[in-house]
Amino acid sequence: MRNSQPNSFLFVFVTTLSLSNLLEAQSSIGDFISCVESTSDNFTAISELIYTPVNSSFLPLWEARLRNLRFNKSSTPKPSIIVTPDNEIQVRTTLLCSKRYKYELRVRCGGHDFEGLSSIADVPFVMLDLNRMRSVDVDVGNRTAWFEGGALLGEVYYAISNKTNSLYFPAALCPTVGVGGYLSGGGYGYLIRKYGTGADNVIDVRFMNVDGVILNRKSMGENLFWAIRGGGASSFGIVLAWKLSLVSVPELVTVFFVTKTIEEGATEILHKYQYVVPSGDRDLSIRVAIINTFIGNTTTQTINVTFQGLYLGRIDTLLPLMNRTLPELNLTRQDCEEMTIAQSSLALNGLPSDTPLEFLRSRETTLSMRTKSKLDYVRIPIPKHGLRKIWKKLFENEVGTGMLFLHPFGGRNDEISETSTPYPHRAGVLYQFHQIITFSDQASDTTPASLRRINWLRSFNDFIAPYVSRNPREAYLNYIDLDLGFEAGSYEQASVWGERYWKRHNFKKLISIKAIADPENFFKHPQSIPVFPTY
Numbered sequence: 001m002r003n004s005q006p007n008s009f010l011f012v013f014v015t016t017l018s019l020s021n022l023l024e025a026q027s028s029i030g031d032f033i034s035c036v037e038s039t040s041d042n043f044t045a046i047s048e049l050i051y052t053p054v055n056s057s058f059l060p061l062w063e064a065r066l067r068n069l070r071f072n073k074s075s076t077p078k079p080s081i082i083v084t085p086d087n088e089i090q091v092r093t094t095l096l097c098s099k100r101y102k103y104e105l106r107v108r109c110g111g112h113d114f115e116g117l118s119s120i121a122d123v124p125f126v127m128l129d130l131n132r133m134r135s136v137d138v139d140v141g142n143r144t145a146w147f148e149g150g151a152l153l154g155e156v157y158y159a160i161s162n163k164t165n166s167l168y169f170p171a172a173l174c175p176t177v178g179v180g181g182y183l184s185g186g187g188y189g190y191l192i193r194k195y196g197t198g199a200d201n202v203i204d205v206r207f208m209n210v211d212g213v214i215l216n217r218k219s220m221g222e223n224l225f226w227a228i229r230g231g232g233a234s235s236f237g238i239v240l241a242w243k244l245s246l247v248s249v250p251e252l253v254t255v256f257f258v259t260k261t262i263e264e265g266a267t268e269i270l271h272k273y274q275y276v277v278p279s280g281d282r283d284l285s286i287r288v289a290i291i292n293t294f295i296g297n298t299t300t301q302t303i304n305v306t307f308q309g310l311y312l313g314r315i316d317t318l319l320p321l322m323n324r325t326l327p328e329l330n331l332t333r334q335d336c337e338e339m340t341i342a343q344s345s346l347a348l349n350g351l352p353s354d355t356p357l358e359f360l361r362s363r364e365t366t367l368s369m370r371t372k373s374k375l376d377y378v379r380i381p382i383p384k385h386g387l388r389k390i391w392k393k394l395f396e397n398e399v400g401t402g403m404l405f406l407h408p409f410g411g412r413n414d415e416i417s418e419t420s421t422p423y424p425h426r427a428g429v430l431y432q433f434h435q436i437i438t439f440s441d442q443a444s445d446t447t448p449a450s451l452r453r454i455n456w457l458r459s460f461n462d463f464i465a466p467y468v469s470r471n472p473r474e475a476y477l478n479y480i481d482l483d484l485g486f487e488a489g490s491y492e493q494a495s496v497w498g499e500r501y502w503k504r505h506n507f508k509k510l511i512s513i514k515a516i517a518d519p520e521n522f523f524k525h526p527q528s529i530p531v532f533p534t535y
Contacts (some may be wrong), residue, residue: 063109110178186423
């Protein structure tokens with residue numbers, strides 16, 4: 001009985017404090033909305049583009065492009081406000097009102113960011129969802145295209161294919177990836193061996209800086225233009241639109257798939273692949289997918305190695321090339337299919353090649369994205385005994401829940417300086433080594449099975465350290481990984497992850513550009529380019 005008064009007092013105090021915090025938050029949200037309306041010429045239009053947690057559309061909108069479903073749970077910290085602008089004035093208004101009321105600002109394009117940083121934060125934030133700003137304008141005569149920051153790769157591919165089959169953009173595989181985030185991280189894809197990264201083929205930009213001023217390449221200067229093409233544009237401002245240089249492609253290309261098990265010589269074929277594909281014909285790119293599986297109806301495991309090829313030419317030219325390059329694969333005409341390059345974007349994404357091209361415009365993904373990823377770069381071929389050790393390590397994980405992807409580099413990418421853009425993974429990289437674990441069959445990423453798989457992935461990433469790049473061990477910004485760390489109180493802390501993404505020279509240059517472009521560090525997230533007061 002003696003404890004009842006203190007407990008009651010504590011209850012009243014906590015309840016009052018919680019209510020006070022809630023009222024303060026509601027007041028802040030109201031102030032933000034009033035700010036947006038007062039600086040807009042069309043109050044009604046702008047109010048229809050703002051969503052708060054009291055709106056029935058708020059949660060479905062937040063979930064709509066949260067591509068990695070491991071973050072889609074009630075405990076995930078969500079935005080205080082979602083704004084879906086349809087023009088640049090509304091973007092500026094959102095930016096300035098966020099600054100005024102001290103909200104962090106996160107910009108979401110496609111939502112494929114692997115740690116969900118465009119959709120979640122542990123502080124009050126406004127999510128600027130560019131879904132409504134996705135127009136694409138293709139100029140075949142000048143071999144260029146302008147597209148807005150919210151466009152998806154598939155929408156760009158579709159717009160190009162509607163006008164020509166002999167031009168394309170050297171971008172990535174999945175059509176629901178947001179092009180804005182893709183390019184701001186560098187952007188690799190099947191055409192990297194022929195034309196370099198996506199960012200290498202950006203020629204102009206419309207960009208809003210921290211003061212709401214819209215800049216292009218000329219007015220921003222070459223340093224800032226350099227930084228946003230591979231250094232993560234979200235650290236510097238908001239990309240409103242990109243101008244691309246389109247590249248030449250044959251009207252018909254060839255796609256093929258061949259799967260080999262280790263019993264069928266997959267180890268030997270993959271070992272040779274490391275030597276001949278990255279250094280071979282740059283019209284040929286062969287991605288490799290590796291997974292452990294059961295042999296037939298038995299409980300004995302094997303490794304499936306699938307070679308997924310794109311050749312910028314016809315079958316009749318490809319077959320003799322493969323007989324010279326990798327005859328052990330035994331590629332046949334039956335394994336191959338000719339199609340337009342737009343159709344290849346469907347086929348290489350696991351869809352039938354006769355899927356209507358309109359599917360490229362779909363904003364719904366066919367992938368199950370409840371995953372965790374790691375990424376490395378390989379510069380020295382992994383020896384056969386190393387591959388066999390990797391197979392044994394794969395056998396330790398649950399069948400079919402872990403996958404490895406090898407994406408070949410070389411060719412044109414080797415010829416571009418590692419300081420040409422912030423993306424430094426150039427000469428000497430044989431292939432990109434993507435490791436991924438899925439828990440799509442689990443309720444969340446915290447079930448015992450999910451935790452086992454995540455722990456396995458981390459142990460696998462440690463295990464392959466002798467076989468991947470070092471000093472620094474390289475990683476890819478667009479496959480952002482918070483396991484690498486996110487402290488940025490000093491250069492030494494930030495370099496743990498920053499030098500893996502960009503290497504030392506580029507990271508230091510990005511920091512110096514950030515200090516000029518955003519000295520108060522308004523544009524930030526756990527691995528954004530830091531600002532050091534005494535740097």
